[in-house]
Amino acid sequence: MPSVAARQTAARVAMTRRFGPAMPQRPGPPPRPPTLIESDYAHRLVRIVDQLRQVVQHELSAGPGVRLDDDSHQGAEARRRIKRARVAVDNEVAEQRLEHVARDYATRIAVHQRQVLKEQAEAALGTDVITLDAEVPSLIAGFVHENVALIRKLQGDTLGHLETLMTRAAATSMSSADLQEAIADRFAKAERHARLIAMDQSQKLNSRITRARHQEIGVDAYWWKHMPRIKPRPHHVARDGLRFQYDKPPYDGHPGTQIACGCLQLPDWSSVHQAADDVLPQVAPEDFAEPKPTLLGRAKKWVKNKLRIDEHGNVIEE
Numbered sequence: 181m182p183s184v185a186a187r188q189t190a191a192r193v194a195m196t197r198r199f200g201p202a203m204p205q206r207p208g209p210p211p212r213p214p215t216l217i218e219s220d221y222a223h224r225l226v227r228i229v230d231q232l233r234q235v236v237q238h239e240l241s242a243g244p245g246v247r248l249d250d251d252s253h254q255g256a257e258a259r260r261r262i263k264r265a266r267v268a269v270d271n272e273v274a275e276q277r278l279e280h281v282a283r284d285y286a287t288r289i290a291v292h293q294r295q296v297l298k299e300q301a302e303a304a305l306g307t308d309v310i311t312l313d314a315e316v317p318s319l320i321a322g323f324v325h326e327n328v329a330l331i332r333k334l335q336g337d338t339l340g341h342l343e344t345l346m347t348r349a350a351a352t353s354m355s356s357a358d359l360q361e362a363i364a365d366r367f368a369k370a371e372r373h374a375r376l377i378a379m380d381q382s383q384k385l386n387s388r389i390t391r392a393r394h395q396e397i398g399v400d401a402y403w404w405k406h407m408p409r410i411k412p413r414p415h416h417v418a419r420d421g422l423r424f425q426y427d428k429p430p431y432d433g434h435p436g437t438q439i440a441c442g443c444l445q446l447p448d449w450s451s452v453h454q455a456a457d458d459v460l461p462q463v464a465p466e467d468f469a470e471p472k473p474t475l476l477g478r479a480k481k482w483v484k485n486k487l488r489i490d491e492h493g494n495v496i497e498e
């Protein structure tokens with residue numbers, strides 16, 4: 181049983197063929213992954229790591245100086261300070277704020293995907309499609325939940341590793357300079373992790389919203405589109421241009437399922453065309469076989485009849 185959105189879409193496509201400016205099928209626009217939103221989100225998560233760094237530095241430099249290269253007493257003091265940093269992070273980087281950040285980016289991805297779908301539909305069907313977005317709110321809620329948990333875990337893991345680092349530094353009498361370097365390395369790792377979360381999570385959400393909207397409007401298959409990247413999965417490159425059914429995903433899932441998979445789904449509109457055929461069976465093919473002359477087309481014809489034009493499009497002066 182097709183969804184309400186699928187039936188409305190089919191009806192709209194059929195009406196467009198019947199009465200609308202019957203457009204010949206143009207090649208679809210090139211795929212547009214949400215790259216800018218991804219990098220914005222990465223930037224935002226790196227700032228959260230930066231806040232964490234500031235809290236830790238503040239705690240380590242507060243009060244009577246901890247000489248980190250001293251003895252086990254100093255190690256215990258450093259650990260106490262990391263614990264205080266943990267409390268400070270819990271208080272300062274409030275969960276609500278993280279939720280707000282994640283929801284903001286999820287919404288931007290949903291809006292971006294809707295625009296891409298509109299461009300693709302207009303090129304392939306001559307009209308935009310109807311989306312009710314029945315599934316989208318729960319996909320966004322899932323993204324927010326997962327992202328807040330991932331950022332929390334990133335903060336917790338970083339502090340946990342720093343604590344271990346301090347203890348080991350005290351036990352092995354690591355020099356203060358070496359310890360500072362190790363702390364800087366740990367934060368650099370946290371930043372890389374934050375970027376990976378932003379990229380991976382954005383691509384996953386984009387792929388999930390794409391699938392939900394496709395299926396809602398009656399697109400039941402897609403063409404796999406591999407996006408160039410530094411370390412591509414060879415079997416994803418091999419799938420580029422192949423057609424997959426939504427109800428029969430490849431063994432490792434649809435595009436965007438695997439970690440940091442930037443592959444995309446290009447809609448196969450044949451099922452929508454089929455549904456439109458079923459909606460208005462009385463529409464004769466000749467009704468939409470010839471594109472109706474557009475204003476520009478008529479103007480061009482007029483110019484052609486009136487003026488002599490050379491092969492470069494220049495008017496030949498009489």
Ligand SMILES: [Zn+2]
Binds near residue numbers: 413435436442443
């Ligand atoms: Zn991929």
